Amino acid sequence: MLEDKLSIVAKAMKRSEIRELLKLVARPDIISFAGGMPDPKLFPSKVIAEVASKVLEKEPERALQYGPTEGDAELRKELAKWDGVDIDNILITTASQQGLDLVSKIFIDPGDTIMVGYPTYLGGLQAFNSYAAKFIGIPLDDEGMRVDILEDTLQKLSREENLPKFIYIVPDFQNPTGVTMPTERRKRVLELASKYDLFILSDTPYRPLRYSGEPCANFFHLDGGKERVITLFTFSKILCPGFRLGYIVAPAVVIDKLVIAKQGTDLCTPSFTQAIVREIMKQNMFGAHIKNLVSAYREKRDGMLNALNKYMPKIDGLRWTRPDGGLFLWLTLPEGMDANIMFKKAVKDKIAYVVGSAFHYDGGCRNTIRLNFSFPSLEQIDEGIRRLAGVIEEEAREVLCRGE
Numbered sequence: 001m002l003e004d005k006l007s008i009v010a011k012a013m014k015r016s017e018i019r020e021l022l023k024l025v026a027r028p029d030i031i032s033f034a035g036g037m038p039d040p041k042l043f044p045s046k047v048i049a050e051v052a053s054k055v056l057e058k059e060p061e062r063a064l065q066y067g068p069t070e071g072d073a074e075l076r077k078e079l080a081k082w083d084g085v086d087i088d089n090i091l092i093t094t095a096s097q098q099g100l101d102l103v104s105k106i107f108i109d110p111g112d113t114i115m116v117g118y119p120t121y122l123g124g125l126q127a128f129n130s131y132a133a134k135f136i137g138i139p140l141d142d143e144g145m146r147v148d149i150l151e152d153t154l155q156k157l158s159r160e161e162n163l164p165k166f167i168y169i170v171p172d173f174q175n176p177t178g179v180t181m182p183t184e185r186r187k188r189v190l191e192l193a194s195k196y197d198l199f200i201l202s203d204t205p206y207r208p209l210r211y212s213g214e215p216c217a218n219f220f221h222l223d224g225g226k227e228r229v230i231t232l233f234t235f236s237k238i239l240c241p242g243f244r245l246g247y248i249v250a251p252a253v254v255i256d257k258l259v260i261a262k263q264g265t266d267l268c269t270p271s272f273t274q275a276i277v278r279e280i281m282k283q284n285m286f287g288a289h290i291k292n293l294v295s296a297y298r299e300k301r302d303g304m305l306n307a308l309n310k311y312m313p314k315i316d317g318l319r320w321t322r323p324d325g326g327l328f329l330w331l332t333l334p335e336g337m338d339a340n341i342m343f344k345k346a347v348k349d350k351i352a353y354v355v356g357s358a359f360h361y362d363g364g365c366r367n368t369i370r371l372n373f374s375f376p377s378l379e380q381i382d383e384g385i386r387r388l389a390g391v392i393e394e395e396a397r398e399v400l401c402r403g404e
């Protein structure tokens with residue numbers, strides 16, 4: 001009976017098939033490349049314990065009280081300094097998933113079109129879906145969204161008077177593919193956004209985790225104050241996801257609306273975790289910690305690339321990305337192979353991944369796989385890729401025999 005009363009959007013909501021599959025792989029005997037979790041051994045728990053106890057000693061009334069919806073003013077000041085923006089451009093969020101939800105809440109009317117990478121971050125698609133958005137997917141190459149296809153698509157949509165509201169981009173070490181958009185392409189995307197009067201939602205959780213290559217300019221710096229960019233950032237990957245702490249950089253008028261939207265969601269982000277991060281920033285402790293993360297994850301990325309080179313069968317069409325940072329790489333199987341069908345065989349061989357179709361808004365590209373290298377140990381990475389190579393080789397032989 002209560003089911004009948006659900007909203008139209010809630011009625012359309014389905015449990016994610018992928019999350020159900022992932023429950024299968026939470027067994028300790030399975031080597032999982034499936035999650036997107038940081039390595040818990042790298043959480044700076046000692047530093048956090050020290051800072052937390054000082055915060056409780058010095059400012060218990062403030063740290064344990066409700067705080068302003070905008071976030072702790074001193075933390076916002078630190079972040080504004082870090083990003084070279086004004087404090088009015090910063091809103092603290094309960095991590096970046098809330099940023100995705102709040103931006104959707106103030107911008108998406110049911111049926112609005114959003115442009116997304118094909119593939120893109122699954123949680124982004126889920127947030128936009130909750131507000132009944134429609135998607136247009138732009139395929140990627142090794143430099144992120146294909147700008148030639150973006151341009152052609154925008155031209156066509158403009159003729160049809162069906163332009164999207166915004167373009168959602170994960171520009172640095174994208175989840176799921178690991179690819180990064182170079183500065184020149186970012187400029188071109190901004191020009192197109194300006195020509196067609198759209199904004200860019202730039203989601204940057206992995207930006208500080210660069211292991212090779214040169215940094216690219218941030219979208220909001222390239223925008224130069226023209227107010228076409230909203231940026232999401234999170235401490236989940238560079239500190240710990242359990243804090244649920246992030247922030248949005250946006251024009252002040254947008255921040256004003258987001259604050260009102262956030263009041264209806266959770267009043268404020270927890271004051272205690274904000275106080276801890278504020279003190280860590282003030283004491284300049286982030287630099288050394290990020291350096292540490294970069295060197296540990298670089299080793300794991302290299303471990304996975306070496307294992308892929310060593311074990312993967314030489315089959316036409318089997319390829320993978322070589323990310324300069326982040327937590328993931330992306331493997332493409334030859335046409336005709338199906339990572340969803342292969343998944344059960346992989347689990348039988350005690351190895352797990354996320355099927356690439358989960359990151360395509362229409363469930364397409366079933367011959368793709370996302371692999372995470374931050375969570376497993378170096379030994380697990382080597383052994384897991386060896387097993388995965390065996391599964392792929394066997395599946396490829398079967399597909400070939402069936403003549404698919």
Ligand SMILES: Cc1ncc(COP(=O)(O)O)c(C=O)c1O
Pocket residue numbers: 036094095096097098121123170175203205233234235236241245246
């Ligand atoms: C691209 C992207 N955006 C947002 C998130 C959400 O992160 P959080 O809510 O922990 O900040 C993730 C998490 O994996 C992500 O990969």
